[in-house]
Amino acid sequence: MDPGEHGSPGGAANSATMPGKADIVAPMTIAPSLEECALQLREEGWVTVPEVFTGSQLDALREGLAIALDAARAEGQILFREGVDVNDRSLRVLHLLDQHPAFRDMVEHRTVRDLVSSVLGNQYLLSSLSANISLPGSESMGMHNDLMAVLPEPWLAPYGTNLFICLDDMDEENGATRYLPGSHRFTTNDMASDDDLRRTVPIPASAGSIVAMDGRLWHTSGANRSADRPRRILIAFFVASFIRTQYNWGALLPDPVKGAASSSLRQLLGLDEGNMGVRLGYAAFSGTKQGVDPHAH
Numbered sequence: 001m002d003p004g005e006h007g008s009p010g011g012a013a014n015s016a017t018m019p020g021k022a023d024i025v026a027p028m029t030i031a032p033s034l035e036e037c038a039l040q041l042r043e044e045g046w047v048t049v050p051e052v053f054t055g056s057q058l059d060a061l062r063e064g065l066a067i068a069l070d071a072a073r074a075e076g077q078i079l080f081r082e083g084v085d086v087n088d089r090s091l092r093v094l095h096l097l098d099q100h101p102a103f104r105d106m107v108e109h110r111t112v113r114d115l116v117s118s119v120l121g122n123q124y125l126l127s128s129l130s131a132n133i134s135l136p137g138s139e140s141m142g143m144h145n146d147l148m149a150v151l152p153e154p155w156l157a158p159y160g161t162n163l164f165i166c167l168d169d170m171d172e173e174n175g176a177t178r179y180l181p182g183s184h185r186f187t188t189n190d191m192a193s194d195d196d197l198r199r200t201v202p203i204p205a206s207a208g209s210i211v212a213m214d215g216r217l218w219h220t221s222g223a224n225r226s227a228d229r230p231r232r233i234l235i236a237f238f239v240a241s242f243i244r245t246q247y248n249w250g251a252l253l254p255d256p257v258k259g260a261a262s263s264s265l266r267q268l269l270g271l272d273e274g275n276m277g278v279r280l281g282y283a284a285f286s287g288t289k290q291g292v293d294p295h296a297h
Contacts, residue, residue, distance in 0.1 A: 034111065037212075038118030042158070045184030045217040046203065052111050053165065053208040057102070062167050064100025065131050065232060068093050089138035090221065093131040096234070097249075098257045103129060107236055108265055112163060115212045116238045119161045123241040125270050126249075127160070134175040134231040138224045143180070143196050147215035150243050154187040159240040160215025166205045167232040175224035175231045176202040177211060183218035192218055215239070245270060 034049070041047040053061060072079060072093050080088040096103045106112065107126055116124055127150060147160045170176040178200035186192060202222055205211050213219065215237075224231060239245065249269040250258070258271060266272055 034114055038115060041115065041161075041212050041214065042119060045182075045214040046179055047115075047212050048203060048205050049111060049115065049210045049212065050206055051208045052109065052210050053106070057105075058167070058208045060100065060102035061106060061165065061234065062232070064096065064102045065093065065133075065167065065234070068096050068099040068131070069133070071099060085141050085221075086139035087137070089135040089224070090141070091133040091135070093133070094128075095247075095252065096129045096131060097126075098253050103234075104257075104261070104265060106165065106234070107268065108262070111210065112236070115163065115210065116161050119158050119214065120238060120240055124161075124238050124268075125241055125243070125245050126247075126268050127237045127239045127243070128235070128246040129237075130235050132221065132233050132235060134221060134224045136174075136224050136226050136228060136230070138175060138221070140175075140178070140197065140220045140223050143192060143200075143218050143220050145183070145186070145216050145218050146213070146237055148189075149237075150239055150246060153189055155216045156187060158184070158214050158216060159243060161238045162213045162215055163236045163238070164205075164211040164213070165234040165236065166207055166209050166211065167234065168230060169205070169207050170231045170233070171204040172202040172222060173224075174226040174229040175222040176204050177219055177233075178202050178222050179213070179217055179219040184214040184216040186216060186218065241270075 037047045037049050069079075069091070072095075077094070079091040079093065081090075081092050085092070097107075107129065145155070146162045147155050151159055164177060168174070178197075180192075180196050180200050183192070183196075196218065197220065200220065203211055222231075237246070250271055253269075258266075261269070261271070
């Protein structure tokens with residue numbers, strides 16, 4: 001199951017920290033330094049880093065997605081994930097890493113690695129890399145967090161981080177990602193409610209920007225109400241090294257891609273050591289018996 005392939009659980013809402021208006025919009029401007037961005041990610045559960053990918057880098061990512069989409073259609077892959085998305089105006093391309101070198105460069109980008117390390121430390125894996133294309137007329141999917149795809153509740157520490165790389169400008173009109181403020185402190189499903197969608201806040205971002213989220217943060221795709229503006233995002237989900245990845249990279253990737261991979265990419269994909277490389281001193285274990293975020297001291 002890819003990040004986002006979840007339903008909307010019921011239960012009592014924890015509304016103490018939730019906004020009362022649905023028209024609040026997350027700010028476009030963010031902390032100027034990467035250190036401050038990392039701090040916001042840990043404390044608020046999300047952050048936008050503007051225009052990380054520009055020029056030829058952004059063009060290559062767009063080209064790579066077009067190639068991957070054509071390949072998926074040629075192979076007869078199911079692009080509309082029934083039960084995940086509401087209608088076929090939302091497309092999901094699930095296997096990207098071997099489709100274009102730009103995707104492999106992207107997951108090794110310094111800003112990407114620094115953001116993930118700020119939450120997970122130095123021991124983590126790429127769980128999956130996919131894309132969501134929200135076409136005009138697409139609807140919001142169910143509220144969810146991404147950690148539930150790889151780890152059962154209770155979620156006591158930030159064991160996952162999801163990065164959305166925007167290939168288009170995204171705003172409320174064309175389906176910007178919406179998040180539930182404070183929900184990265186939820187530890188169980190029953191802390192969420194079916195009423196939470198109206199409390200969500202859209203995150204506008206420009207093309208080439210990264211929206212990074214704590215894996216526990218509850219969110220959803222926005223509905224695309226534009227006339228002609230698709231919203232394309234790449235979704236890179238990273239998890240702590242002791243968690244099984246959603247994709248079996250060793251089986252999925254062609255041998256030439258694995259053979260050409262750098263040592264750091266092989267480590268990121270778990271191609272060599274696997275879980276044998278996990279140290280018991282993993283930093284995020286600290287304080288988990290009490291359900292305490294190790295960064296919230």
